[in-house]
Amino acid sequence: MTAHRATASAVPGGTAEPGEHPLAGRAPESGGPLLVVDGLRVAATAGRDGPVPILDGVSLTVGRGECVGIVGESGSGKSLAMRAVAGLLPAGTAVTGGAVRIAGEEVLELTSRARHALRGRRVTLLMQDPFTMLHPQLTCGRQIADGLRERHGVLGGRRNAGARRAEVARRLAEVGLGPEIAERYPHELSGGMRQRVAAAAALAGDPELLIADEPTTALDAANQQAVLDLLRGLQRDRGMGLVLISHDLRVAFSACDRVYVLYAGAVLEHGRPAELEAAPSHPYTAGLLASEPSVRTRFAELPALPGSVPPPGRRGGGCPFAARCAYAAPECGTTPLALRTVTGDRRSACLRLEEIGDALTAPGDRRPAGGEAAAPAENGEPALAVTSVHRTFRSSGGDHEALRDVSLTVAPGSVVALVGESGSGKTTLARIAIGLETFDGGSVRTGGIALPAGRRPGTADRRRLAGKAQIVFQDPYSSLNPLRTVGATLREALAARTGGRVRDVAGADVDALLSQVGLPLPYASRRPAALSGGERQRVALARALAARPGLLICDEAVAALDVSVQAQLLNLLDSLRRSEGFAILFITHDLAVVRQIADRVAVMYQGRVVEEGGVSEVLDAPRHPWTRRMLDALPARAPGGGPTGGGEG
Incomplete structure (x- = not known):
């Protein structure tokens, strides 16, 4: 492709000169741009x-x-x-x-x-995932100190250990963390705290x-x-x-x-x-x-x-x-x-x-839905029934109570959103519901199957459970075998549903799954690496739908997608739910996504469900301080401008 920056003539509404910088003619700030x-x-x-x-x-x-x-x-x-x-x-x-x-x-x-x-x-770079920047085997203080040594050589050596500790504590305070964080390892911190430590380390060189x-x-x-x-x-x-x-x-x-x-x-x-x-x-x-x-x-x-x-x-x-x-x-x-x-x-x-x-300037075809979708009548067996569930993770560093007396019901054909801060217990609850994690007490019924407390389901129950509930994770690439073609992955899922052999699965059945999630039929011969993030997530969804589950669990399934691809997936999920009749437990940290996809929402905080109700009821008139805090934290306005599409609609 040839370069296109060197030719532009005067046009109605503006001018551009060959090779002209986008801010040419603007007065320099403090001696010019940085x-x-x-x-x-x-x-x-x-x-x-x-x-x-x-x-x-x-x-x-x-x-x-x-x-x-x-x-x-x-x-x-x-x-x-x-x-x-x-x-x-x-x-x-x-x-x-x-x-x-x-x-x-x-x-x-x-x-x-x-x-x-x-x-x-x-210049320094702060990555999306702080684990990319932070060494898991070094304390947070050591990693900040390493940057200080490179920038401030005087802080090196044993004789300057006290000054170095004081400077690390000052850098931690600058990002809103206490000095005790210096002795902790990255895995001992929440996602927000890790990002703060990564920022302190990135800025150590000033x-x-x-x-x-x-x-x-x-x-x-x-x-x-x-x-x-x-x-x-x-x-x-x-x-x-x-x-x-x-x-x-x-x-x-x-x-x-x-x-x-x-x-x-x-x-x-x-x-x-x-x-x-x-x-x-x-x-x-x-x-x-x-x-x-x-x-x-x-x-x-x-x-x-x-x-x-x-x-x-x-x-x-x-x-x-x-x-x-x-x-x-x-x-x-x-x-x-x-x-x-x-x-x-x-x-x-x-x-x-x-x-x-x-x-x-028009907002596109953004027609408000005709009122909030009514949740299906709660008759018959719920797709998911969680009652008074407890889960404590025990380790040499101390016990962590991940779930505390959690109760949640997902009615057939409904969409229940589960929201809360990182570490609030959302994913733990999802993994328990699908049989990937144990729980200590309470009761869990998924698709009518009672899951045992204190141990994983047996082989027979796992097979039955796979036909009742499926899960789609945030990163489809890590959940898809990179060596298998899309067609092979879907054939395996279809064979598991029927108990038959993979080679006996008809190509027409694979084509039907691809069509169902909006992918071209030739994609059956592709591997995950040849697909975009949104396309891989569609494959993960197709694999889950192969089991014809009554419950689909989406764990931050659209969190890492571009806004346009996210819109495609949300529309697709809503359409498939209506046509296939399955229920969805939708885990997300995005309240705008909750409004678009869910009938009901449950808010988790520190391992408890602290608020639950219809989406409009909870988002328009929140009662719990944590729900109000999440809503208050939304980036609602552009600087000096009106409301953003996500904040106000």
Whole structure:
């Protein structure tokens, strides 16, 4: 694919000059931006056909003391662009053009040793999963101290142990943690606490620029807001630049001063969040906004962008979004991509903005559902009946009471959402319901099968249970055999249901499952690695549906998906539930998803169900302090703007 940044002429509604930087003409802040990425190109170099472009002329700036968001679906190049800035590109990729300057210093021309010295001192990366950054066998204090030694050599050596401990304690206090955390290991902390320790370790070198890559994806609303507040506070107090990479528009719009929208390796739009939200100037941004569920309103169906991000090498010669765009004209697929001024420092790459601009401000086909779905009558055997269940995990470090007198019922054909903070017991309860975890006391009946307390179900009961209940996990890749084709996985699931042989399963039955979850029939010959995250989750769903269960347990099944793919899966789940009649226990930390998918919701806190009722009853008039705290923590407004789609509807 050829580069498209060098040609742009004056057009109605804005201008763009060849090679012009997106913020050209803007007055420099404190001697100029902290970070300038200009026309960055990155290619995959490991293929036999020569370099394949992945990033195609990405340009952006970050000022000192500014928070800049980068949003877009998986495969858009968000993380890769920032890894290029930090000098951490994965093997098989290389920078093929453009410039990256940090505080005026061109970093792409530095030697590998000089770039290594740059990391931690000028730029540092905070990952989505703190376990990626934190060594499981080192105490949290040791890992912060290692960064301090590199930056502050005077803190090294035994003679300075006291000063080093004091500085570690100060760094922990900076992220809202007590000094006792220094002696703990990462696995002894909650997800939110681990992210705080990872932030302290990342900032030990006092960098000028912090890149946070999806730092809140796996956290509940309260911990998510706490981490965002922490990062913004640290950024302001230190005068750092902060880049926040996220697929969650609510997070980016609530936390950032400016937002760049990336798609297929190119910037399609950028501006201030309130402006992007009130009047998106590219169909892609408008589509993402329309796909966001709302915590206030349940919609008949979420508008979802068709298709997926095209892989490198298949992106055509014009706008990479043209194939998925409802407003595309023939010239969109051939005219070189260029950012044009909309207003002020806001830019858009939409060629037809003048013609379709008014249509983009509409929220899409977001028709409110005709009232909240009524829960099915509770007659007959419940899909799941949990009564006064207790579960305590015992270890040399002390006992942990995971579940305390928990009772929960899922009626046939209903959707019950289970929400709560990380560590509240949601997944433990799900694993008990499916027979993967034992419980100490109380009673559990899944699909009419009584599960024994104190031990796992026997072989015969496990087989019966598999026909009554199935579970879909957050990460489908870890639950699918990477060596098996999709067809082989589904044949095995179908054979298990009938007790027959895998080779006797008809191909038509596999095709029927693929069609049921909206996947093309040729996908039967593919392996998981060849699928996108959303496609893998559809395969995991198809495998679960092969058993024709009465209960489907979804454990954060859409948490890691892009907003457009999430909308597709939520619509699919709702459609399948109505057609097949199964019940769903839906575990999530996203209250907007709860509003869209569930009939009832149960709130867990510290191992107990503290509130339960109809979705509108609980979300509109919460009674328990923890429920109110989760709702209060939602990122509801863009800075200086109106409500976000997820916060207000």
